[in-house]
Amino acid sequence: MKKNIFYLSILLFFIFIFSIFYIGLDKPNFYKPTEVRNKNLEEFTSTGLFSNKQFNSKDIIENNNFTLINIWASWCIPCRSEHSMLMSLSKKTDLNIIGLNYKDKKNNAVKFLDELGDPFSQNLIDPDGIISISLGAYGVPESILLNNKSRVIRKYIGPLTSDNISEIIKIIQ
Amino acid sequence: MISSHIGYYSLILGFVISVSLLFYSIFCLKKKNQNINQNIFSLLFMQFFTVVISFISLVYSFVISDFSNATVYNNSHSTKPLFYKITGTWGNHEGSLLLWLLVLTLFILLFIIFSKKQPTKYRILSIFFQQIIILGFFLFLLLTSNPFNFLFPVPNEGLGLNPILQDPALAIHPPILYLGYVGSSIIFSASLASLIQNNINKEWATHIKKWIQISWFFLTIGILLGSIWAYYELGWGGFWFWDPVENVSLMPWLCLTALFHTVIVLEKRNLLRSWTLILSIATFTFSMIGTFLVRSGILNSVHTFANDPERGVFILIFLFSLIFLSIILFFIYQVNENNTEKNFFLISKETSILINNWFMMYFLSVVLIGTTYPIFLEVITNEKISIGPPFFNKLIIPFLIIFLIFMALGPNLKWIKDNYKNIKYSKIILFFVCILISFYIVRKTSSEILFSSILGGAALYLLFINIREFLSKKNNTSQTISHLGFGLFVLSILLNSLFSDEFSANMKIGQELIYKKEQIKFLKIKSLDKENYKSVIANFEIKDEKKNITFLYPEIRIYNQPNILTSEADIKTTVFLDKFIVINLLKGEEIFNVRYQTKPFMIWIWISVCLISIGGILGIFKKTNI
Numbered sequence: 001m002k003k004n005i006f007y008l009s010i011l012l013f014f015i016f017i018f019s020i021f022y023i024g025l026d027k028p029n030f031y032k033p034t035e036v037r038n039k040n041l042e043e044f045t046s047t048g049l050f051s052n053k054q055f056n057s058k059d060i061i062e063n064n065n066f067t068l069i070n071i072w073a074s075w076c077i078p079c080r081s082e083h084s085m086l087m088s089l090s091k092k093t094d095l096n097i098i099g100l101n102y103k104d105k106k107n108n109a110v111k112f113l114d115e116l117g118d119p120f121s122q123n124l125i126d127p128d129g130i131i132s133i134s135l136g137a138y139g140v141p142e143s144i145l146l147n148n149k150s151r152v153i154r155k156y157i158g159p160l161t162s163d164n165i166s167e168i169i170k171i172i173q
Numbered sequence: 174m175i176s177s178h179i180g181y182y183s184l185i186l187g188f189v190i191s192v193s194l195l196f197y198s199i200f201c202l203k204k205k206n207q208n209i210n211q212n213i214f215s216l217l218f219m220q221f222f223t224v225v226i227s228f229i230s231l232v233y234s235f236v237i238s239d240f241s242n243a244t245v246y247n248n249s250h251s252t253k254p255l256f257y258k259i260t261g262t263w264g265n266h267e268g269s270l271l272l273w274l275l276v277l278t279l280f281i282l283l284f285i286i287f288s289k290k291q292p293t294k295y296r297i298l299s300i301f302f303q304q305i306i307i308l309g310f311f312l313f314l315l316l317t318s319n320p321f322n323f324l325f326p327v328p329n330e331g332l333g334l335n336p337i338l339q340d341p342a343l344a345i346h347p348p349i350l351y352l353g354y355v356g357s358s359i360i361f362s363a364s365l366a367s368l369i370q371n372n373i374n375k376e377w378a379t380h381i382k383k384w385i386q387i388s389w390f391f392l393t394i395g396i397l398l399g400s401i402w403a404y405y406e407l408g409w410g411g412f413w414f415w416d417p418v419e420n421v422s423l424m425p426w427l428c429l430t431a432l433f434h435t436v437i438v439l440e441k442r443n444l445l446r447s448w449t450l451i452l453s454i455a456t457f458t459f460s461m462i463g464t465f466l467v468r469s470g471i472l473n474s475v476h477t478f479a480n481d482p483e484r485g486v487f488i489l490i491f492l493f494s495l496i497f498l499s500i501i502l503f504f505i506y507q508v509n510e511n512n513t514e515k516n517f518f519l520i521s522k523e524t525s526i527l528i529n530n531w532f533m534m535y536f537l538s539v540v541l542i543g544t545t546y547p548i549f550l551e552v553i554t555n556e557k558i559s560i561g562p563p564f565f566n567k568l569i570i571p572f573l574i575i576f577l578i579f580m581a582l583g584p585n586l587k588w589i590k591d592n593y594k595n596i597k598y599s600k601i602i603l604f605f606v607c608i609l610i611s612f613y614i615v616r617k618t619s620s621e622i623l624f625s626s627i628l629g630g631a632a633l634y635l636l637f638i639n640i641r642e643f644l645s646k647k648n649n650t651s652q653t654i655s656h657l658g659f660g661l662f663v664l665s666i667l668l669n670s671l672f673s674d675e676f677s678a679n680m681k682i683g684q685e686l687i688y689k690k691e692q693i694k695f696l697k698i699k700s701l702d703k704e705n706y707k708s709v710i711a712n713f714e715i716k717d718e719k720k721n722i723t724f725l726y727p728e729i730r731i732y733n734q735p736n737i738l739t740s741e742a743d744i745k746t747t748v749f750l751d752k753f754i755v756i757n758l759l760k761g762e763e764i765f766n767v768r769y770q771t772k773p774f775m776i777w778i779w780i781s782v783c784l785i786s787i788g789g790i791l792g793i794f795k796k797t798n799i
Contacts, residue, residue, distance in 0.1 A: 007504055011497075011500065014493065014496055014500070017494045018489065020548065020552050021471065021489055021548070022486070022489060023552045024471050024548045024552050025469055025486060025489070053263065074677065077766055080766065104307065105675070108675070111678070115679070128561070128563060138500075139645060
């Protein structure tokens with residue numbers, strides 16, 4: 001009797017795995033983050049790039065009318081070409097731009113900012129990419145525009161274009 | 174055109190032979206004939222021959238660029254060099270399956286030729302089980318992935334082979350890996366056959382051990398080649414990324430490595446019989462799971478050829494039929510463990526091999542869970558996660574320390590029962606000396622000094638013990654070389670990851686930068702037109718503190734068919750250091766993004782894996798006296 005239960009449970013175990021794989025075949029296998037527009041951004045805490053201080057997203061976002069979170073990395077080539085856009089945006093407006101450094105080495109990130117300029121009012125790090133995933137990011141670069149209640153107003157996937165920049169300027173004015 | 178016809182009908186003929194072999198072997202089992210029927214042998218040979226014909230006709234279609242064949246059209250181009258036309262045959266789903274089938278039929282033929290001393294019924298049963306697998310692959314090819322589909326009207330030009338696959342290491346990587354995978358299918362069939370015949374004993378172990386060693390050797394070399402390819406071609410500067418496909422090849426390897434050790438216990442002590450059997454079955458099952466995960470598109474990876482759910486369903490059903498078949502057979506013909514010799518003593522060689530197995534099973538489950546957990550989570554909760562290198566590193570590396578220590582001590586123990594008093598104090602002292610040496614080497618690195626020095630110490634310890642063993646007269650060469658290789662392997666990976674350095678910047682031609690103690694100068698670029706791509710070659714001069722100058726020539730290739738841009742890293746390898754440089758185009762053609770890396774002991778990683786596999790293959794050529 002005991003043996004039969006043992007056999008049965010092993011068979012059931014494999015049937016379970018079979019059905020999981022079978023259902024899994026039908027699921028689309030590409031990574032598709034949830035749509036975050038018109039939703040509130042999840043609160044997160046992160047460490048600073050230059051200091052080891054902890055930052056809470058709410059504190060940074062609530063003190064400004066609008067906030068742009070830019071997810072970037074020094075190894076990401078489109079981020080380099082995008083960087084001049086962010087620099088001009090930070091010069092033209094007083095928009096609160098937060099840089100979230102994605103899966104990067106600290107030395108390279110600092111060098112990147114030294115070389116190309118630092119448009120960010122706060123530099124945060126996301127060394128293992130977990131924050132970016134929870135923000136619903138597809139990859140780098142990506143920018144999320146928020147109001148002071150953490151509501152997502154616009155989300156830009158890929159490098160910002162000059163059209164995007166003028167749209168952002170329009171919204172914040 | 175003609176060659177496709179020949180290939181297709183030859184494949185159908187092979188399928189018919191497979192069906193007849195299946196029935197004929199059942200028929201032969203009922204007869205009480207002492208010798209194996211000559212007809213079976215001829216049929217096996219004919220089956221192999223039909224697959225060879227079929228394979229050659231596909232290669233021929235590729236060579237003459239016959240675009241009436243859909244496989245050729247999708248994966249080749251008339252301007253490709255001849256070498257890559259030939260290797261393009263297995264650089265795609267259909268062709269690679271045909272290669273699988275070729276190796277499957279070749280191996281069963283070889284198995285029958287080299288197993289003459291074994292009982293007839295056992296050999297026939299092995300043919301029977303192997304034919305079930307072969308039949309499954311025939312059906313899979315003919316029903317879902319026929320390599321000889323026609324295209325009408327005939328296109329003028331093909332779509333081309335993915336440029337990153339146009340690399341010598343990758344050209345031979347799949348065939349070698351398949352030899353390993355398919356070798357495990359022979360182990361699977363043979364162990365089911367011996368389960369039914371109830372002859373899992375010392376003689377069987379000696380006989381199947383050769384096949385285990387051969388498959389293990391090819392699997393190791395196959396994984397190594399894939400890894401070398403990733404290092405040179407992908408330009409990420411790493412050699413192992415815990416990509417699902419890499420994991421999938423690692424799972425059968427871990428299983429096979431465990432089996433490799435267990436079968437020795439079976440051979441020497443006639444113990445662990447069901448465990449050997451389970452491992453034999455599991456190894457092939459993991460090879461098949463690998464095929465399923467990679468080919469069905471359930472996981473996303475560079476190796477996914479095409480996402481065809483029909484194929485996925487086929488492999489899944491085939492895979493689970495094999496699993497259920499083996500489970501049922503396993504329950505019906507239960508193996509009775511030998512009670513008289515069942516005693517395991519704590520300090521003995523068999524215990525240490527058992528410990529090796531526990532570790533292998535632990536590593537296997539980490540890799541298995543890390544690879545398949547996202548699928549389970551998504552199906553059950555609709556949540557998507559991605560499991561990356563940190564998961565594997567954190568779960569595997571700490572256990573490696575204990576594993577290394579056992580690996581150093583275990584092989585010197587005696588069979589049956591050893592005394593702990595035989596452990597010499599010199600060995601304990603040596604261990605602490607190793608940790609001190611390792612601490613001295615890693616002390617300047619940034620983090621986790623204690624951990625790195627213990628891991629490095631354990632690897633050094635294994636290395637030293639095996640070197641000493643190697644120098645002493647009564648050694649077991651194959652085991653010593655493999656274990657020495659493993660110590661070297663862990664050590665080189667550790668040093669490589671601790672002392673690697675990376676630098677990245679945007680540079681113009683003529684610009685000079687100083688990074689740490691090295692001076693990097695971008696000298697010039699040169700454009701060339703090659704047979705199937707346009708290339709831009711940059712020239713860098715790197716001057717180190719001792720004024721040694723190295724020239725590096727990274728390249729950007731713009732392939733015409735298909736239109737893809739690839740960066741070819743240039744790597745200068747020396748005994749202790751690899752200099753690795755890769756460039757990327759930025760906007761405009763003047764500024765390049767330059768990534769320069771120094772990677773110490775890179776070549777030692779490859780050498781150590783070669784040592785490990787050489788050790789494994791040496792075992793075949795010598796009479797065992799472990």
